[in-house]
Amino acid sequence: MTDLTNRLRGSALTDRPSGTAPPPQASRRRRWSVGWTRSAVKHLSLCLLALVMLYPVLWMVVSSLRPNNEIFRRPGLVLESLQTQNYADGWEALASPFGHYLFNSAIVVLGCIIGNLVSCSMAAYAFARLEFTGKRMWFAIMLGTIMLPIHVIIVPQYIFFSQLDWINTFLPLIVPKLLATDAFFVFLMVQFIRGLPRELDEAARIDGCGHWRIFLQIILPLMKPALATTVIFTFIWTWNDFFSQLIYLTDPDLYTVPVALRSFVDSTVATSWGSMFAMSVVSLMPVFLAFLLGQRYLVKGIATTGGK
């Protein structure tokens, strides 16, 4: 169907009014074969480009399965024998087995997801459905904080958390999410709730529901797609986040995956790239899985709000 419209468009572009048109049958066949060649060339170059884009990552995966000395000699992707020694070495290379850091990351990620889901959906309901004094101003402030770089506030934030004695706990990473500081998700959910028919709220209100019941029993179940987008983005961003985890976690026992990986790099400069690659691949696996499972939500989330 889309092919057809495309071809129609194509013919609209090339057809010019002229007296000496060849018989329609022949011209259609020629045009079709020209179109076919062009689309074949296009697909070939797109595939090639996709390969170039993904080549470094593919090569890292392949190299992690090769003996260490081959990493500096084999630019290709062909794997002759499957070697899992790098994974075994890398897993045990740091003070704790790598699973420990995966577990720490999982705790932080889980806390952030719950925090964002609860606090951002509440704030979004207020902005989308309630009338209150200064609503426009507060909404503008909320939008402004989306753009605010964390580096601007990290110094006093660090002082504040160190006075609470929260350095080397997961609290500085999780508590801000419980307070809806990821305004990006508030905005995403506001946009979504605005798209839900108000008649539903009205009907519920006539039946005697208050705002809390409308929120919990009507709006929340209907905004599952927005919640799913929030879960996936929070997962990937928190999993990849390095800056705040580097600053707040200095006790090796509390290291999350990015911080552990970085200490791995610093402790083994250019000696065991194989095991470093292996652990890098391990650390990227969850992101890749989240990407596979949540592609639909990711694409929609970016297209509507311009996230990363």
Next chain:
Amino acid sequence: MSALGDLRRIKGSTRGSPQKRDNRTALAFLLPWFAGLGLITIGPIVASLVLGFTDYNLIQPPKFNGVDNFTRMLSDERLHQALGVTFTYVMVSVPLQLACALALAMLLDRGLRGLAFYRSAFYLPSLLGSSVAIAVLWRQIFGAEGLVNQLLALVGIEGRGWISDPSTALSTLIVLNVWTFGAPMIIFLAGLRQIPIMYYEAAAVDGASKWIMFWRVTLPLLSPIIFFNLVLQIIHAFQSFTQAFVVSGGSGGPSDSTLFYTLYLYHRGFNSFDMGYASALAWLLLMIIAALTAVNFWAAKYWVFYDD
């Protein structure tokens, strides 16, 4: 609908002024957000403004030192280096990244078979790009014996240590940022889809070539989206930290050639615990980003086209 609205008004009036009631409910829904705004966002911004005028090392109480921190900036050569590196990085990598994003979005537009596959392949680097694992990979790829030099050797070119050479180290980070063009590409794709096909049909009737159509139809109608991407990516590029930190082993080297502003801020604040100066640096960053965004909005009047 209007009947429902009337009913609501009646029902509301029996319970006192609806305006007042909503205020209290809104406060409850927004409580986490307000707490976060005060404690995690605005509080620290104000605090860092105050700390910017002090000498503070976390142990002794802050000592007021007037504008010392700001006069120190004027003669701080590493700061000037950091500003130079960051501006070069932003001004080179953002336009390149957006150009790639737009070019690919044009190729992928409308009715291409396998669109979902290509979109995913080009988008994946955006999700992985900010991770420590990819920075580790980059360190190998552009190392003296890395993948790039292995591939160059295949065609007989002798490479160099791209990362250990101060004249090329920043370029490897620029390549990394351009590599993550997938997110703006998806925003462009959504934008392209909103251009009514009839504009192209009308242009075709007038005998416009594809090139003319790109300049006269696509670009003007897409300019609001280009503007949106530009603002977003500039702010985002200013905050780059992980890649430079891991690739340079935390130092911003060789000879400060990858010393991003955020990296310098990190060194001052969290290595030297020079919190007063770091707060002043954070404010300078906020001012720079705000000024650049303001310039962007001002310039937008001259090139962004709103179709209404």
